[in-house]
Amino acid sequence: MAVEPHKHCPICGTPIPLNELVCSPDCQKVWDARLAQTKRTRIILYIIIAIFLIIWAIMTFMK
Structure with missing residues (x-):
């Protein structure tokens, strides 16, 4: 009983393929907003x- 290689969406935790960053356009919007805020x-x-x-x-050299 092997599970195929995957990772989880960093926003909602849904399993996604290894070559994807997020699972949906909604999660992509949240991801982009977090990156912009960071x-x-x-x-x-x-x-x-x-x-x-x-x-x-200024305080050091103006004494």
């Missing part, structure tokens, strides 16, 4: 770190 969050984090580094450099 990218936006990462960019905001980098900007905040850069601002703190600039403020630190």
Whole structure:
């Protein structure tokens, strides 16, 4: 009783073939939205770190 190789949709958990990312267009929309949110969050984090580094450099070298 062997199960053919598969993986599960990261959104809803439905079994899908190994060569697919998600199971349906609805899950693809959710996946794309999550990727966009992750990218936006990462960019905001980098900007905040850069601002703190600039403020630190100004405070350090302006004494």
